[in-house]
Amino acid sequence: xxILLGISTFVLILTSIFLILLVLAQKAKSDGxxxxxxxxxxxxxxxxxxxxxxxxxxxxxAAIVFFVLSFALYLxxxxxxxxxxxxxxxxxxxxxxxxxxxxxxxxGGAVPAKTVPIPGPSTKP
Numbered sequence: 705x706x707i708l709l710g711i712s713t714f715v716l717i718l719t720s721i722f723l724i725l726l727v728l729a730q731k732a733k734s735d736g737x738x739x740x741x742x743x744x745x746x747x748x749x750x751x752x753x754x755x756x757x758x759x760x761x762x763x764x765x766a767a768i769v770f771f772v773l774s775f776a777l778y779l780x781x782x783x784x785x786x787x788x789x790x791x792x793x794x795x796x797x798x799x800x801x802x803x804x805x806x807x808x809x810x811x812g813g814a815v816p817a818k819t820v821p822i823p824g825p826s827t828k829p
Contacts, residue, residue, distance in 0.1 A: 706784065708780070709781065712773060712780070716777060719769050719770050719773060720770060723763065723767060723770055726763045730763070
């Protein structure tokens with residue numbers, strides 16, 4: 705399942721890049737902007753007079769593929785996480801020690817313990 709999700713993620717990245725390039729290649733309604741600067745004229749020369757229709761349909765189809773892949777990956781990751789925890793393949797738990805380790809002196813002798821006075825009942829009136 706993990707390999708399928710990895711391949712789907714790669715296809716989603718390619719679809720995202722393709723969708724970005726499609727949007728940038730489209731000519732703006734005001735005959736200017738980023739579409740004209742980034743190859744709007746080249747797309748018109750390639751596809752002919754119906755450039756807007758071809759690029760619009762390709763953008764719609766790429767957006768549909770993007771959203772379907774995104775939703776499928778979302779459901780796949782939920783499925784993977786749910787079944788990974790049920791099979792015991794989740795992250796290991798590490799038990800922490802209950803008491804802190806006592807420091808050792810470098811000279812081989814014992815390290816004197818610190819005494820902390822415990823406050824008793826107050827004798828103030």
